[in-house]
Amino acid sequence: MQANDVDSSTSTAAVAHNGTGDTLPHSSNGTGPGGAAGATNHSNGSSSPAFEEEVGSKASATELSPSDRDIVRLIGQHLMGLGYTKTVDLLMRESGCRLEHDSAAKFRSHIMTGEFSEADEDLEELKSLMECPQGDKKMRFLILEQKFLELLEDGSIIEALDCLRKELTPLKYNTDRVHVLSGFLMCANKDELREKASWAGKGPESRGKLMEQLQSFLPASVMLPPRRLYTLLGQAVDLQKTRCPFHNTRLGEESLQNMSLLFDHVCNRNQFPSKTHQVLHDHCDEVWYCKFSPDGTKLATGSKDMTVIIWDVIKETLEIKKKKTLEGHAFGVSFLAWSPDSRYLIVCGPEDSSELWVWNAETGEVKTKMSQSPEDCLTSASWNSDCRRFVTGGTRGQFYQCDLDGNVLDTWEGVRVQCLCMKKDGKRVLAADTHHRIRAYNFDDLTDQHVLQEDHSIMSFTISSNERQALLSVAYQGVHLWDIKDKLLIRKFQGVTHGFYTIHSCFGGVDEKFVASGSEDNNVYVWHTKKELPIAVLQGHTRTVNCVAWNPILPNMLVSVSDDTTIRVWGPDESSDTDGSTEV
Structure with a gap:
């Protein structure tokens, strides 16, 4: 279904023109008489x-x-x-x-x-x-x-x-x-x-x-x-892209060759995931979680119906095709974590679940089924970058580091984990706990440090690929963006309805310039990271949207799952007329 455009205003910067109807040709390296060589950044060229x-x-x-x-x-x-x-x-x-x-x-x-x-x-x-x-x-x-x-x-x-x-x-x-x-x-x-x-x-x-x-x-x-003129023109175009709320297209290094310098750069929604491409009904109960594999070729969805479905991504049509179903999760499936090499999939259940499953996503075989104690609550997990270890935990105080066979390597006592994420260095784990905070835990030297504090429960969080920012879903507050390096709250996104249910949001799009989240009002909200108001509200679900996932490789592909038992795949609205995009 067509998304509602909440804020499509675009502020653009002026661009120099070449005075003709043609795009400026690519400058040579200046090896001719008096020519300029190569491209570097220097001062602004003020004349003495x-x-x-x-x-x-x-x-x-x-x-x-x-x-x-x-x-x-x-x-x-x-x-x-x-x-x-x-x-x-x-x-x-x-x-x-x-x-x-x-x-x-x-x-x-x-x-x-x-x-x-x-x-x-x-x-x-x-x-x-x-x-x-x-x-x-x-x-x-x-x-x-x-x-x-x-x-x-x-x-x-x-x-x-x-x-x-x-x-x-x-x-x-x-x-x-x-x-x-x-x-x-x-x-x-x-x-x-x-x-x-x-x-x-x-x-x-x-x-x-x-x-x-x-x-x-x-x-x-x-x-x-x-090539000073090219440098200045490139800076102007980059500024316009930054200010363009719908810019979601990857361009090559010579991006000026793909732009007209005669107009300000403005994108419409043609290349933005704003229209439903597929509605899938393969789950027979509420769908709680969805996640693309890191290589963008597969999608996994988990449901209250006790199954995980793995889907193949069809790149050409931005659709998904059912590959296999993983069964036997007695408490339902509320969390999934792909290994960095896209080979294995960790499956966790809701609060009552003491089991954690590690599946081989290619063969559909169980690699490990882990259950330390019936009193355990393993509701979240995150992989080490070596693909051989992972951390897992839950709200009853369990916090483990394990190997691929499910053997517990380290234990951190007394941490009631709501959600967690292991950093790429393989040493530090960020964990949201029941005290409305995120702390960093180092399993090597058993030290921990404060990262951030919220006033309400952090129901879930994810971090950006550069590990600089964290996106939090906060009970009764909505979606918050934090700079976890400087420990600063950057933005509180507006529009979403969020009570005490767990809703998973995500970064996405080119350079992760966008943020998406489900909502209890049955909609999917999309924001630009620099805007508090949503730039799009995607309608179509009939009950709470529990989770959204943006394809890490295909920036125009977004998936949402809902209590209405459906999976929706969102892609560009190719039927829309062009309204001023200057890209060629």
Whole structure:
């Protein structure tokens, strides 16, 4: 069913245009005459008055402002990278601007033509303009390294050895690298040298990369950072994506090539999970839990009907297909945990359950059935990153670390666990207890420390993949987002109805920029992590939605399960008309 759009307003940042109807072409690496090399991040390119002297007759009578001069230089650099040398010369003459300092231009030319002795002399002229105290020594080392490698490739072993002994070594800089370079003298041929040195060989490519490194030591007023215009445009587009509430598409590194710069970036819901793709009725009682495998290829659902169903994910259609049913869980299934390698599945029951099952998800065979005592309450579990150990616990005070065969390796006494999560370091476990708090427990040295405190019961929680944030479902409060590193409450999400039932929320979408949760009002709520109000309310279930799961690999696929016994798969609403998305 179509979701209700609660807050689809988008604030966008301005983007520079290229003045034509075409998308800006990808800039070259600037290995041509006066071209800019590579892409790095530097200062903003503010011009120094000392380097803004007029270089020819100025056609326009209008005096350019400092920002206009910066823009002219940026355009000139970009055009130079495209090979429009004459156009750049004309632009610089008419504007009275200078693309880069004369000494810097001469330095670049000598580097790109392999005249390293002349480039070394240029350094003396540039030395007074450097911001880094030892910049000249570092630059000289990089130049001599390139010279050494080119001599070796040419077979000039004696000259290369002289460069190493009489030029590189006396600098007394980066001696470890000098030792590595000396080892290249033993290379039998050019191919071996290039492989061991991770070097492109003599020519424009390696010299262009060298120029990228050298530019980082010079202020932007002397020599513009490489591909500076692309850097600024990329920052503007990234800001617009951040402010776009529905942006949920993965783009390649060259994202500017997939965007139009003539319009502000705005996404609609076409690529957002807002429409029901499937409704499945394979469970015959309330469905309490759902979880995708880490590789995104399988889904597991657990029900009060005492079964777990494993589903295959059909990537092309964003649907699921029943694979196998795991039976015999006498108390029902209220929690599931996939091993990091997506091979095993832990199954836990509700509060009355003293059993924990470990299933092989591929074969459907029981790996381990664990029950330490009839008095136990094993309602939650989390895997160690090694896939050979896990932790489990419950509200009656059981808190164990176990191996894959169910053997208890360590026990932590007196911790009444509501929910838990083991961190990737394999040492610390975050556990929510009955005191409305989350603490970190270290099974190696048996120490624990406070992480956060809520005013009401933490019914469930999950942490982001970077382990920086935690998403809590708090009784009578709703869904809270915490920064667990700085121990700060970031946001209380609005709209959801949450009493004292256990409802499981999740992170999801590209870069986990979204949060989803079930609700006792029968809806699924979706928020952007930077917005308190929901950006979508997904309707269709007829009873409480107990759990939601976002596919970790397919950002447009969301699943919800409910007391109405159904499983709903949500995906993009492909029938919607485009309403302004600028992605191509």
